Amino acid sequence: MTGAGTGAGCFLRGDVEVEPLVDRWYAWVHLVSPATAAFVVVERHLRMMESYVRSPAMHAAAAANPATRSGPFLDLGGTRVAEVAALLDATRAMARRRQEFVSAFAELDKLLENTTGNALEPLYPDVPAALRGLVELEYDRHNRARCRLYERLLYADALADPSGQCLRLARSDRDGDRPFAFSTPRLPTAEGEPGEAAVEVTVPFATPALDTLFRARTEPVDPSALAEELGLDADTRPRFHELFTSTPPRTPADGKGSPAGRGTIRVTYFGHACVLFEDDVSILVDPVIAYDHASDVPRFSFADLPDRIDYVLITHAHHDHVLPETLLQIRHKVGTVIVPGNDGGGLMDPSLRLVVEHLGFPDVREVRELDVVPLPHGAITAVPFVGEHHDLAIRSKSTYHIRLGGRTVLIGADTANVNPALYDRVHDLLGDIDLLFLGMECEGAPASWVYGPYFAHPLDRDHDRSRRGRASTSAEALDVVERFGGSEVYVYAMGEEPWLYPLLGIPYTTESLALQEAERLVKTCHAQGRHAERLYGAKRWSWS
Incomplete structure (x- = not known):
């Protein structure tokens, strides 16, 4: 039947x-x-x-x-x-409660703009009613007044x-x-x-x-x-x-569910920024999973996931890296979700831990720069995430260094290597990397594309376009490759797969700068004797 x-x-x-x-x-x-x-x-x-x-x-x-x-x-x-x-x-x-909340922020901004450096305690009675008990008033080191949200309280509010x-x-x-x-x-x-x-x-x-x-x-x-x-x-x-x-699902590809074998790591690319690593544990990064549609584009789908995912790693809060559509469908098989933490309370930087908990995940762990999560035969280390966030104070972002069975991986996500000195320090701590995944969508959207609703005043058009949420150029990516001595280099997270089109809508052509820069990196790595390729659709390989 x-x-x-x-x-x-x-x-x-x-x-x-x-x-x-x-x-x-x-x-x-x-x-x-x-x-x-x-x-x-x-x-x-x-x-x-x-x-x-x-x-x-x-x-x-x-x-x-x-x-x-x-x-x-x-x-x-x-x-x-x-x-x-x-x-x-x-x-x-x-949306009346939401409209009151947004209007209250504008009122509070005006209140704080008029501060002169005096104590903020007398201002609490003047905080708009829609924000009372939800914010703390404070100064930054430049003596500018601002507010911090008690974000967990918002989840108990009508909002x-x-x-x-x-x-x-x-x-x-x-x-x-x-x-x-x-x-x-x-x-x-x-x-x-x-x-x-x-x-x-x-x-x-x-x-x-x-x-x-x-x-x-x-x-x-x-x-x-x-x-x-x-x-x-x-x-x-x-x-x-x-x-x-009543027809059972198709047979999973390449032995899903069977152990990779001691000393062997199985790597599965599910498209865009989603990569699965398996040995004694299974680690799924930035899950965005395709459906079983007929297509010329190779794919893995939900049927190709293991029965148990020990760790899900989230690199940052952009919608092509943390997707409720996928997360809800894999929740039943996930152990721990690891998310980058922040200092809390910033409007533009919501807590990923609270979001993922609100999606029904019982075990969500925050990490900050260089926090270590031990594994049976390795470790996951949170590595600073440079750039890509429009020069905004976004802290909910992390790349990851994964050590499995003596082999090492750097998951670079959409890093824009604009601060190479940082990687000098990271390399001093972590050493060379065997396998690198680097995003290279180096044009990127302007700041207003995601964050526009939150600016107190609209950005100047030139400023908006100059502050793009981009990943690395070929020169920036090559600096990472050479600095960490990567023997295998994979360009990923380009948003090319057709199932990403409803999320990103990137109209790539052969003239697109991102594709040209990715090809330039791959050719340079080949000339240096490194394995390099731009991933697309699906790929599975063993690494020992």
Whole structure:
């Protein structure tokens, strides 16, 4: 039987895509964290919907243009204006607490701008009501007044109401069909529209029953019992059953689940910045996993993950490196999530630990520069992450040095090596590296692309464009390679895979600077006698 799953021994199909939503918008870190979510909704979502209702044709044209697709344009083809207007009205009504919070920040900014260096204690009664008890007032070393958020308290505030959270499940036969993730709300589908078979599971992300749902990718379940557990109504259940099949999932590639063997490390590249290392332990870095769609692009999917992931490493809070869509689907098999910590309380730098805990992970560990996590036959060391964050005070970022069985790896993520002297000091402590993974998307988006809603005043256009969130150029990357003596060099995290297009929307061509710089690095490494390649899609190899 290969049709809809109706019995107790059914599996969630490999082509079922899962979109976590918050108030009908695609969920990412800054929409899960309560403070940033308030600013995203008020300063971005409301403004985009207002603009669409005024000028739907302009949005349709911009969304159809690859150069502007990832901008603030709703990708609805200029249609469904009445539905967007209704969502706009509903969002305004639901967002009153968020609007109060954002307005209070502006008031507090004015209050603190007028300080002259005197004691701040007398100002606490003047803190806007929406922020009272949620902020601490302080001076920096330049005698500038600022506030620090008590971020954990925000998760107990109405700002963190989980009632708007849900998951949208739908079958798809190819990558990239979805609109750009961060500029188009997911409107309910009507009969006859694309995606009409989608199922929305309206439960908070931390709901334990979701583990049963996603475990069903590899273990059989009874869809009827699961529908009951998830609280699906009678009208939804037939469509929910269509997401299941009695046919077991495909055979995993290359011996998934079997030990790599003592002294042998198995490395699996899942695309973009997602890499799995396995020996006595399994370590998955920046999980973004493809679905089982037919494609010319090689891929590994959820079926190729091990049954147990001992550690998930997150390098930073950008949406192509920490993705709730993937994290929720692997939660049931993860031991510990390791995230970069921060000093806490910065609006633009939400705590990754709190976000991941809010996603239902019970064991989340923060690390800071040069913290060490011991392994049975090695260690994970947090290494400073240079650049890529628009010169903002973002502390929730870390690259990682991994030592397994006497071999060493540096996971460089989107490092822009603008401070080579730092790596002199890191090399003094850690020594040479056998294998390096380096991102080289060296053009990058301007600062406002991610952080625009949080600036008290809009950035000057020239300043915005000069402060790009970029990774290393070929010269900067080569400096890292030569400094650490890497014998194997892999360029990754380029956002080329088709399943990254709804997240990044990068319109690469053969003329793109990032691809040219990556090719330059690979050729230079070859000339030096090093193994080097630009990864794409999927790759698995053993390392001993």
